[in-house]
Amino acid sequence: MICICICIATLFQITIAPQTALAGQSAVSNMNKTNYGFHLETNVTNGNSPSEIAYRNPQHGIFMLFPSNWTFSTSGLPDYTQVGAFYAPLQNLSDPIPARFTITVMSYQQDISLKDFTNMTLSSLNQTDQIMISSSDPTTLAG
Numbered sequence: 001m002i003c004i005c006i007c008i009a010t011l012f013q014i015t016i017a018p019q020t021a022l023a024g025q026s027a028v029s030n031m032n033k034t035n036y037g038f039h040l041e042t043n044v045t046n047g048n049s050p051s052e053i054a055y056r057n058p059q060h061g062i063f064m065l066f067p068s069n070w071t072f073s074t075s076g077l078p079d080y081t082q083v084g085a086f087y088a089p090l091q092n093l094s095d096p097i098p099a100r101f102t103i104t105v106m107s108y109q110q111d112i113s114l115k116d117f118t119n120m121t122l123s124s125l126n127q128t129d130q131i132m133i134s135s136s137d138p139t140t141l142a143g
Helices: 114-127
Strands: 002-009 020-022 039-046 049-057 062-067 071-073 082-087 099-106
Touching: 049 082
Parallel strands: none
Antiparallel strands: 002 099, 020 071, 039 049, 049 062, 071 082, 082 099
16 A cells, blocks of 8 residues: 655635534544544644644554644545545635645555655656656655
8 A cells, every 4th residue: 555645736625514624723622533534633732722733544554743724624535545635725815726735545456666656656647748747856744
């Protein structure tokens, strides 16, 4: 199983209230969600002000912290392999494209190394002529 995290900008943000958790200041008991195998909880980092939300998905072995002003959603994901997306708030009215961070989990019958998967994915993307990859380098996110 390979877990892919993709940061992209999107033109449209589709959310459906029952499946959307808006990160904000709320009691931990009100923030916990266990639908769809994920769990959200407030992470207090400075005094009593929650500045991050913890996202846990034990089914896929995923744990990450995201800013409390971002929105987490499982709604409107265009691909069945996507398990969730995080949306940054719009900075102002002239900012039509918010940042988006998507978690995708793909399971293969045969083992595949991350290097082979990356090369296969980059090759496929380059063949589409719809995008241009300006650089591709290994990156460690927070640890």
